[in-house]
Amino acid sequence: MAAQRRGRKQRRGRKRRRSARRDALSRRVGAGLAGLLALAVFWSAIWMYVVGAVVAAAVGGAVWWLWRTDRILRGRDRDWREQDAVAAGRRSLAEVDAMTGTEFEELVAALCRRDGCREVRRVGGSGDQGADVVGRLPDGRAMVVQCKRYAPSAVIASREVRDLLGSKVHFGADVAVFVTTTRFSRQAMDVVLKNGIIAVNRDLLGLWNSGASLPSLFSVNGSGQGDARHQARRRTTYGRKRRRPGRPLRDGPDVSGLAQ
Numbered sequence: 001m002a003a004q005r006r007g008r009k010q011r012r013g014r015k016r017r018r019s020a021r022r023d024a025l026s027r028r029v030g031a032g033l034a035g036l037l038a039l040a041v042f043w044s045a046i047w048m049y050v051v052g053a054v055v056a057a058a059v060g061g062a063v064w065w066l067w068r069t070d071r072i073l074r075g076r077d078r079d080w081r082e083q084d085a086v087a088a089g090r091r092s093l094a095e096v097d098a099m100t101g102t103e104f105e106e107l108v109a110a111l112c113r114r115d116g117c118r119e120v121r122r123v124g125g126s127g128d129q130g131a132d133v134v135g136r137l138p139d140g141r142a143m144v145v146q147c148k149r150y151a152p153s154a155v156i157a158s159r160e161v162r163d164l165l166g167s168k169v170h171f172g173a174d175v176a177v178f179v180t181t182t183r184f185s186r187q188a189m190d191v192v193l194k195n196g197i198i199a200v201n202r203d204l205l206g207l208w209n210s211g212a213s214l215p216s217l218f219s220v221n222g223s224g225q226g227d228a229r230h231q232a233r234r235r236t237t238y239g240r241k242r243r244r245p246g247r248p249l250r251d252g253p254d255v256s257g258l259a260q
Contacts, residue, residue, distance in 0.1 A: 010062065022107070023054065029046060030040050031075050035083050052238060056129045092179065093181070093202070093205070093206055096205070096209065097149075097151075097180060097181060099149060100149075101147070101149050104147055104149035105122050105132045105133060105147045106122060106183070107180050108133055108145060108147050109121070109122050109131070109135075111208060111209065111214065112133065112135055112143075112145070113215060115138070115213045115214045115215070115218065116138040116213075117135045117136060117137055117138060117143070117214070118131065118135060118136045118138075119134075119135050119136050120134070120135035120136075120210050121133070121135065130146060130163040130164055130166055130167040130170075131144045131145065131146060131164075131170070131171060132146055132147040133145035133165040134148065134171055134173070137175060137185070137214070137215065138215065139215075141174035141175050142172060142173045142175070143165050143173055143174065143175040143176070143177055144164070144169070144171045144173040144175075144176050144177070145177045145178075145179060146160075146163070146164045146176075146177070146178045146179070147175075147179050147180075148152055148160065148178070148179070148181070148182075149180070150178040150181055150182045151178060151181075151182065152182050152202060153182070154182045154183065155182060155183060155184070155185045155188075156178070156180050156182060156183065156184045156188050157185060157187075157188060158185060158187040158188040158190070158191050160178075160188070161178060161184070161188045161191045161192055161195075161197060161199075162191055164176050164178055164197060165191075165197070166196055175198065176195075176196075176197045177197070177198040177200060177214075178192070178197055178198065178199050179200040179204055179205060180200065180201060180202065180205070181205060182201070183201045183202060184199055184201055184203055189222065190221065193221075193222050194220075198217065198218055199221060199222065200217060203222065204217050
């Protein structure tokens with residue numbers, strides 16, 4: 001009996017819901033017909049407003065479609081540019097700072113290949129004689145490259161540049177290139193200029209990384225480290241070189257900032 005009562009109640013509930021739906025549909029149809037009738041009766045007085053509303057809606061829809069299409073195309077163009085930059089081997093300096101020493105050497109080798117250098121290979125590791133990348137410039141001259149991915153607050157010491165001179169002799173290279181993510185000390189720059197080494201500091205690395213060719217950096221060798229105000233901004237941004245406990249600050253890298 002209880003089951004029968006529940007069944008009758010469910011059937012009555014379904015009937016009430018169907019009736020309510022029919023009533024709602026009837027009201028909507030009646031409202032629509034009333035609106036059409038009013039539109040027909042007063043058309044001569046309101047047709048201008050109706051046409052204006054339709055035109056305004058069409059213009060608004062077209063403007064919205066154009067805006068959305070522009071946003072989509074701009075987003076796709078940005079994605080394509082980023083993909084092209086990655087394919088060309090370019091990264092932001094922040095991404096370069098996060099690389100390992102081996103990844104940085106691979107990046108430098110890729111940039112050399114991008115600029116038309118031939119026979120480029122990475123030789124970094126034990127027994128590398130201070131060299132990390134070797135190859136030939138587009139004009140055929142042999143080159144040897146030393147890569148140092150240090151923290152931006154570190155400084156390249158003159159002894160590290162002199163090590164590259166030994167690598168140049170060992171590999172029989174015509175051109176020696178020192179690439180770093182930081183800057184060179186004054187003494188190191190003296191060694192660079194006296195021995196014809198190509199010094200690619202952080203600023204020049206940014207140019208190279210952004211599309212400038214390696215040979216184009218040869219003409220600005222020895223520049224790019226900035227004046228006193230530039231150095232002050234660098235210290236503010238990256239911090240000062242730390243003194244080693246119990247030792248004066250001398251020419252050389254801050255080993256606490258080394259990333260290799």
